[in-house]
Amino acid sequence: MDVGFIGLGRMGRGMVASLLRDGHKVRVWNRSAGAAEGLDGATVVESAAEAFRGEAAITMLADDAALRSVIVEGGLLDGAERPGLHLSMSTISVALSRDLAAIHARAGVPYIAAPVFGRPNVAEAGELNIVCAGPDEAVARAAPLLDAMGAKTWPFGPEAPRANAVKLAGNFMLISAIEAMGEACAFAEGHGVPGADLLDLLTNTLFASPVYKGYGASIAANRYEPPGFNLKLGAKDVRLALQAAEAVGVPMPFASVLRDGLIEAMAHGDADKDLAALAKVSARRSGRG
Missing domain, CATH: 3.40.50.720 (NAD(P)-binding Rossmann-like Domain)
Structure with missing residues (x-):
């Protein structure tokens, strides 16, 4: 063509x-x-x-x-x-x-x-x-x-907008997975368990999917550059999801949590790093970042 x-x-x-x-x-x-x-x-x-x-x-x-x-x-x-x-x-x-x-x-x-x-x-x-x-x-x-x-x-x-709603829903779930891994690592490390060991176990058993395995490997290695998908674009997508949710009267409370975490990450200079750098927010809040 x-x-x-x-x-x-x-x-x-x-x-x-x-x-x-x-x-x-x-x-x-x-x-x-x-x-x-x-x-x-x-x-x-x-x-x-x-x-x-x-x-x-x-x-x-x-x-x-x-x-x-x-x-x-x-x-x-x-x-x-x-x-x-x-x-x-x-x-x-x-x-x-x-x-x-x-x-x-x-x-x-x-x-x-x-x-x-x-x-x-x-x-x-x-x-x-x-x-x-x-x-x-x-x-x-x-x-x-x-x-x-x-x-x-x-x-x-x-109806074209349906595809965009699906895409935003998917990115919301993806970013939620990164947030969950970041919080779980901070929790485990508070009890003396290396976050990398936790992710090795979970991303090869309960959460053996591309999102968890791919972003989990980046988090485990503290590898956030070069970005495959940068954090500021993830922040944009969460903002768009919240706008679309409000338009149809659908509460998305965890999306608001993600938005604030992404804003915090960007405030600490991580806007152009890989989206996996969102996990640094949980580490920083726990005093280990």
């Missing part, structure tokens, strides 16, 4: 590499110059408008502000040449997803929300889990792209 890709952070680069490997023709644009270096086979274009055309356009931008700036304020949906569909793969708010779906409908461009679960190495391997919601016909047309980037696509119906 003829694809435009906007947003070449660590995740975006891996996703483009997977598309190229699968034989798709990919035009790329990023706000900062030089981000496309090393993406052999991709065509670098000079503007977002040149990428936002063809059979499909994919966006993988950092947050609501970046996506709104490029797509809405940049007037991409007002151009003479527009894509056959737009796959929005960023982790964004439910509210913005709803707005974008309406704006795209008025412009006649099918909009699909397709946020992903997985780190940059998973993106590069084409093994992401992709949460997808949008018009059935458009999702069917996007299938070759989704298959190139992901191990599995998880459909959640025709």
